[in-house]
Amino acid sequence: MDNLLDIKKTHTKGRKFGRMSRREHDALRTILPMVKLSTETMMDGTEVFGREAPLYLEIGFGNGGFLLEKAVTTPQHDFIGIEIYVTGISKLLVNLVSTDNPDALAVTNVRVFNKDAMSVLINNIPPGSLDGVYILFPDPWPKKKHKKRRLINPELAVILFSRLKTEGYVVVATDKQDYAEDIERAFISSGFRAVMEGPSEIDKTTYALKASKENRELRAYRFIKGNLSLPE
Numbered sequence: 067m068d069n070l071l072d073i074k075k076t077h078t079k080g081r082k083f084g085r086m087s088r089r090e091h092d093a094l095r096t097i098l099p100m101v102k103l104s105t106e107t108m109m110d111g112t113e114v115f116g117r118e119a120p121l122y123l124e125i126g127f128g129n130g131g132f133l134l135e136k137a138v139t140t141p142q143h144d145f146i147g148i149e150i151y152v153t154g155i156s157k158l159l160v161n162l163v164s165t166d167n168p169d170a171l172a173v174t175n176v177r178v179f180n181k182d183a184m185s186v187l188i189n190n191i192p193p194g195s196l197d198g199v200y201i202l203f204p205d206p207w208p209k210k211k212h213k214k215r216r217l218i219n220p221e222l223a224v225i226l227f228s229r230l231k232t233e234g235y236v237v238v239a240t241d242k243q244d245y246a247e248d249i250e251r252a253f254i255s256s257g258f259r260a261v262m263e264g265p266s267e268i269d270k271t272t273y274a275l276k277a278s279k280e281n282r283e284l285r286a287y288r289f290i291k292g293n294l295s296l297p298e
Contacts, residue, residue, distance in 0.1 A: 090156035096169050097159040101177050103146070109190050114177055115144045120197040123148065125183045126204055126217070130158025132271050136200075137176045143197075148179045148186050155180060183217065187225045196229050199236040203273040206242040218249050223256035223289075230291045239268050239286040241277040246285035258289035 086094075103109060111121045120143045127133045127147040137145045149155050155178060164172040179186045204217045218238065226236055236253065240246050254260060263286035268274055277284050 086153055086156050089160055090153075092168070093159035093163065094152070094156050097163055097171070098155070098178075100171060101159070101162065103177050103179050103190065105179065105181050105186065105190055107190070108192050109146075109195075110192075111144060111195060115175065117144075119144045119175075121146070121195060122198045122200070123191070123196055124200040124202070126201065127158065127178075128154050128272075130154060130161065132200065132202060132267070133176065134158060134161050134173065135267065135270075137173050141175060144175045144177075146177050146179065146191075148181070148183045150180065150182060152180070184222065184225070187222075187229055191229045193228050194231055197231055197234050199226055199230065199234075201236065202239045202268060202271060204238075204240065204245075206240065206245045208242065216245065216248070218245075218252055220252045220255055223252045223258065227256050227258065227291055232291060232293060234291050236289045237263060237268070237286065238289065239263070239271075239274065239284065241273070241282040241284050243283065243285065246287075250287065253287070253289040257292065259292060261288045261290065262286070263288050 103114065112118050122136065122143055123146045124133045124136075125148045127149050128151075130147065130149075133145055133147045136143070147158065149158075158176075158178070162171055162173045162176060164170045179190065201218065205215075207213055207215045223236075230236070236258070238249055238253075240249065250260060266286070268286055269278075269284075274284055
């Protein structure tokens with residue numbers, strides 16, 4: 067049986083807990099069990115959501131603003147979020163609940179994993195199951211000695227390729243130019259074709275607005291999976 071929060075099992079650097087309100091603490095207790103996915107078995111999207119629908123994943127959803135917006139505006143789609151930081155999960159949870167009943171879900175097409183992304187992708191996401199993936203403003207680890215900690219690398223790109231359906235895509239955004247170049251190389255070398263993203267809903271995210279305010283160039287890509295088969 068999973069621990070409710072798999073904090074001690076993650077390998078990502080940094081704090082996993084931050085300051086939370088009483089409401090957020092309550093949401094972890096009452097709402098998290100409704101939406102947290104098991105890391106002990108391979109996920110079946112139809113079983114999890116009770117329907118067949120396009121399935122999308124956001125890796126590192128932060129406070130959940132983008133994930134929530136996508137879920138609310140496209141209720142015909144199902145969404146999974148991966149986040150190791152409990153504070154971020156708690157902020158998403160309070161926005162999933164009904165205003166009439168704080169112990170019930172108002173947004174029912176969101177589920178979350180509280181574990182390291184690579185572990186989830188390898189052990190819990192079936193091959194060929196995802197229609198799309200979002201990785202928005204991953205930690206750039208700007209110091210040279212820390213760059214090996216960056217989330218996006220060829221290994222991640224290969225596993226994402228195997229988890230996507232044909233013509234599925236990965237949307238990636240960053241405001242760090244050297245990271246953007248590494249990201250592009252990682253995905254292209256793994257069999258994806260790249261399309262530069264134009265203005266989109268990404269521009270409304272907290273990090274995108276901050277980058278624009280500080281006059282930092284935003285790089286956003288859509289990497290599309292073709293018919294090439296890569297190892298699972």
